[in-house]
Amino acid sequence: MSKRHTQKHKIDRRLGENIWGRPKSPLNARAYGPGQHGQRRKSKLSDFGIQLRAKQKLKGYYGSITEKAFKRVYAEAARRRGDTGENLIGILESxxxxxxxxxxxxxxxxxxxxxxxxxxxxxxxxxxxxxxxxxxxxxxxxxxxxxxxxxxxxxxxxxxxxxxxxxxxxxxxxxxxxxxxVPALSDVPYPVQMEPNLVVEFYSR
Missing domain, CATH: 3.10.290.10 (RNA-binding S4 domain)
Structure with a gap:
């Protein structure tokens, strides 16, 4: 099990989005990444970077699930019939x-x-x-x-x-x-846009 205490607030700052929509998020006061280089202008992300960011955002939203556990969830979503991205959201919400x-x-x-x-x-x-x-x-x-x-x-x-x-x-x-x-992606009240299709692309490389 991954452990998060005060570090959990760094997740949304690192991603640049208040992924839980909480009023106490430090991103509300400091809309940039943590650390001494957090305010530097960010370079344009590659396709891989965009996919990785989508995966980290979705994984972080559900309590920063470990990579090993998240890959198991993806494997189960890919094994099931239907759209893998929708299956992924359904499993996480279940x-x-x-x-x-x-x-x-x-x-x-x-x-x-x-x-x-x-x-x-x-x-x-x-x-x-x-x-x-x-x-x-x-x-x-x-x-x-x-x-x-x-x-x-x-x-x-x-x-x-x-x-x-x-x-x-x-x-x-x-x-x-x-x-x-079991909800569809459109049913889930995410405060920010989640892109499970990009997560599928990340693991399908």
Whole structure:
């Protein structure tokens, strides 16, 4: 599992975009990359550079998944029938930590991974502590009874900066969420443009 603490804010600064759309992003105050050379004019990216950047942005959005794990997700997306880019988004959005985040049980994708790891989440009544667990349409995700009053949960459900998408049916009074369906790229409320087609091109080289 990749570890991110204060360094996670450098992800959006390095990419030059507030990829989670958070008001506390340092990019809002310093719209340039980190480090002493961050304000230098950037040279034009090559096709490879554009593809790499698209991959890093998508990988970073989901809690900076490790390269090994992300390649496994891509391989599964390529194996399935249909558009590989759409499959890739569908698999990423079917992760347990992604759904916990979408349901607004936690404020960030990083918090979602830790929340699942610490055993606060159940799927269909059974505790699951694997963030990458593949949730199926119709599965019910719930917060364990003893975890429902945690400050992080109570504050997250009140956040006004994002809404629960329509492919997740969340009931904050019961702290449950049903994964309604696997979303398409156009359904996912990314704050910035994601380009899974470029990720496919990157791995297809």
């Amino acid at each position: 992760r347990l930590d992604a759904i916990v985040y979408r349901a607004k049980f936690v404020p960030t994708v990083f918090a979602a991974r830790q929340f699942v790891n610490h055993g606060h989440v159940q799927v269909n009544g059974k505790r699951v502590n694997i963030p990458s667990y593949n949730v199926q349409p119709g599965d019910v995700i719930s917060i364990r009874e003893r975890s429902k009053q945690l400050t992080i949960v109570l504050e997250a459900v009140q956040l006004a900066e994002r809404d629960v998408p329509d492919y997740v049916d969340a009931d904050h009074s019961k702290m449950t969420a049903t994964f309604v369906r």
